[in-house]
Amino acid sequence: MKKFFQKWMNSSQQTENKKNEPETLSDLIDMASSSKDFVRYKIKKETGTIYISYIKTLIDMDTLHRDILPYIQHEKQMNLEDLKGSIPIDNILLSEKVPEIKEKLLSGYIILQFDTDIDECLLIKALSASNREVAAPEIEFSVLGPKEAFVESLDKNLHLVRKRLPTMNLTVEEMRIGTTSKTLISVLYVKGTANEENINTVIQRIREIEFDQIMDSSFITQLIADNQNSPFPQLIDSERPDRVSAALSEGKIAILVEGSPHALIGPTTLIEFFSSFEDYFLNWHVATTFRVIRMFSVMFSVFATPIYVAVLTYHYELIPKDLLGILVTSRSNIPFPPILEAVILELAIELLREAGARLPTKVGQTIGIVGGIVIGTASVEAGLTSNVLLIIVALAALASFTTPVYKMGNTIRLIRFPFLLFAQLWGLLGIMVCFCFLLVHLLRVESLGRPYLEPLYPPRLQDLKDTIVRLPFSAQSLRPINLQTENTKRFNKQKAKQKRDIDE
Amino acid sequence: MGSNIQERFRVSNGMAFFLIHTMQIGIGLLGYERYIAINAEYDSWISIIITGVSIHLILWMMYSMLNKEKGDLIAIHTRAYGHYIGKFFSFLFAIYFLLMGATVLRSYLEVVQVWMYPDLQEPIFLIFFAVLLYYTISAGFKTVTGIAFFGVILPSFLIFFLFFPLQYSDWDYLQPVFNHSIKDILLSSKAATLEYIGFEVILILYPFLKKPEKSQKWGQFGILFSTFLYVIVAIVTFSYFSQEQLGRTIWATLSMFKIVEFPFVERFEYLAIAVWALIIFPNICISLWCAGRTLKRAFHIRQRGSLIVMLLIVYVLQLLIPDRETTDLFITTVSRVGFYLIYFYTPFLFIVFHLQSRRRSR
DSSP states (O other): OHHHHHHHHHHHHHHHHHHHSOSSHHHHHHHHHTSTTEEEEEEEETTEEEEEEEETTTBOHHHIIIIIHHHHHHSOOSSHHHHHHHSOOSOOEEEOOHHHHHHHHHTTEEEEESOSSSOOEEEEEOBOOOOOOOOOOSSSOOSSSOOOOOOSOHHHHHHHHHTTOOOTTEEEEEEEEOTTTOEEEEEEEETTTSOHHHHHHHHHHHHTOOOSOOOSHHHHHHHHOSOTTOSSOSSEEEOOHHHHHHHHHHTOEEEEETTOSOEEEESOOTGGGGOOGGGGTSOHHHHHHHHHHHHHHHHHHHHHHHHHHHHHHTOGGGSOHHHHHHHHHHHTTOOSOHHHHHHHHHHHHHHHHHHHHHSOHHHHHHHHHIIIIIIHHHHHHTTSSOHHHHHHHHHHHHHHTTOSSHHHHHHHHHTHHHHHHHHHHHHHHHHHHHHHHHHHHHHHOEETTEESSTTTTTTOGGGGGBTTSBOOGGGOOBOOGGGTOSSOBSSOHHHHHOOOOTTO | OOOOOOGGGOBOTTHHHHHHHHHHSSGGGGTHHHHHHHHHGGGHHHHHHHHHHHHHHHHHHHHHHHHHHTSOHHHHHHHHHOHHHHHHHHHHHHHHHHHHHHHHHHHHHHHIIIIIOTTOOHHHHHHHHHHHHHHHHTTOHHHHHHHHHHHHHGGGGGGGGGHHHHTTOOGGGGOSTTOSOHHHHHHHHHHHHHHHTTGGGHHHHGGGBSSGGGOHHHHHHHHHHHHHHHHHHHHHHHHHSOHHHHHHOSSHHHHHHTTOOOSSOOOHHHHHHHHHHHHHHHHHHHHHHHHHHHHHHHHOOOHHHHHHHHHHHHHHHHHHOOSHHHHHHHHHHHHHHHHHIIIIIHHHHHHHHHHHHHHHHO
16 A cells, blocks of 8 residues: 555656656747746858857856857858857857756856757856855954955865865865755865765765755755754864865865855864864964863853852852852842843843844944943843843853854853753752763764764874864874874874984 | 674773773762771771772683683673573673662762752652663763763862862871781771672673773773772871761761862862762663663663663662661662672682583583
């Protein structure tokens, strides 16, 4: 019964598909004509009539007028082969496969025909390139270093990466995904360095995507993630070509999507989300200090308010005498229990952030100032919240913005709420239970099949050189074990470390 | 048998250190000083060392069996006693592991109830905890090992807070050394064994190590580190409390944390108890995982199913135990079983197994 039903469904689907698929070129032209931006006209000559068809909103008119039409009108061509020879554009296709012609028409090709009855035609690429110029990175801004960021054009993005890695081993694999959008997706890796298994995993997962439209690379992140129910991002998205190139030469794999100014990098680890590419532009002492500060700020951001709630709800004994006085004064007029106070303030901060992000930049700034200063001060003066908590919440919000990867910053702000709930339920013990949940979750998450918590667990001391601390470049001669690269050496350590004798 | 575990489910040899060490360190560390000092009094740190040495020997026996069989306890049992009796003994072990997990949880909750929340709503808390346990164990041995690893690394900062009581220590309490009879010292040693039980899990998880034959040194290191920890804590405690005081202090280690003081934190033991959750959590996970694994190997029961049943049993057991006396009885019974398992059953199995395998090979 079930089988029969499936068969029936399949057959009905097939007929439906067939109805939509043009069988001959003239069918295709008929179908396309229903759209107003499809153009078709003929040029009569002594040798015959040439039909020209294209979608005018997709193609570059200059190319048509300058490089194609003059050659058609002034020269004598008898057939398509002649025509192909006389037009000075490379990569002209001669095709009679209707599906191919359809696909090309929809991606900015011009169709040239002699005879309307046969399917054979010439296809000339004349896609108009309308995209913005390469600009400075806005999300992953850095004071030092290159000021280039990806744009919405795949070719331009590939150019930005390739000019940084002039090697034959940099391989680009292309595929089209999305039943409607047919988005072009490129998978980049350095052959001989990147692990074969990782490459195959990425390509296989992308090929298996069943989705109608891929509008941005973040669609891909969610669709190929190992654990789609995890709040933690499992691939880094970066808008910096330098970061992507560095990751590629390290042995990682990058995914670029047509129309998306963000590349995806994988496999990755949790720690990597807290390292900014600027860390490599500074010397290692400074970079290490910043990374440690970032780690602490993340911990502070997650635990500060829950600990406040836990201590004030259950464990006043923890507070020393001198500090207790300040807390009592600040809380004496507050009518709410600590949890309510904390949730209200946390939500207010989230509100400000969300409003600031949705509004145009100029209005957004005003909202931030009005919200931050006016509402904060007013609520303390009105006795709705204590000023100690206001300080803690504001600092925690600030701390969450130190994460260099935007998506991770969001996650950090989200996981604070379960901690708040548990802190209200069982105080410090609740926070520990919630922490255990978080730890187990992180242990379970994988990025392209590689452990997410590496090098902390499984412990790999060698990989610690570029995590919470960043050791000098001379100590970074090996590629991370986590990537299981085919070639583990980045450079020759002996040569780099060779020391000269005194006065030599 | 049992060694056909896929490579991707295995953990590296060094993890044997964390797995064994974390099983030995548990709730006992909070208050073992009083029990071991009953007989040998302030000489009992010697007893800990004696126990430690004997445990090294027992672990060696276990490894000699495991290395020969290249499998786990179930395979050893089958070789030693045959099919049916072997399975019966394996079943007893599964129950033992289950009860061990329940004991650890029970004794931790006792500390929590006495020190932090006299009116903890146990039924609700335990539901959350059971979900946490299921979430962990169902992810497999690798995750359980990860928890064991973090359960050792993350709380290890607590040891530095022993410097605070050291400021008030009186070393005369420990003098004179060796003024107790051998019998007293050995009796204290017996009391100290309770702190070491739990390392039997190696019998079950052995095939899950990458190169199990070479993991013995890590296992022995784990025991050595436990001994080190117990001796250090005992010496600090003995120098801090007078004998009379110690006799009246149930959780001596916790009481010592009380004097830790910072400008922003007082009553440090509250923090210590919360952090202790991270120490006992891997304990329970490994015990329950081992129980489930034993049942799976011996009776081919799906581990997911048995895990749910076991969590229910643990849940009900926690609620059934009404008062301090029953808790104490429960804990002492389980630890006594552990004692006999280590010192009587293991050597017995060691002899039977080697005799049997020699006879077979002939």
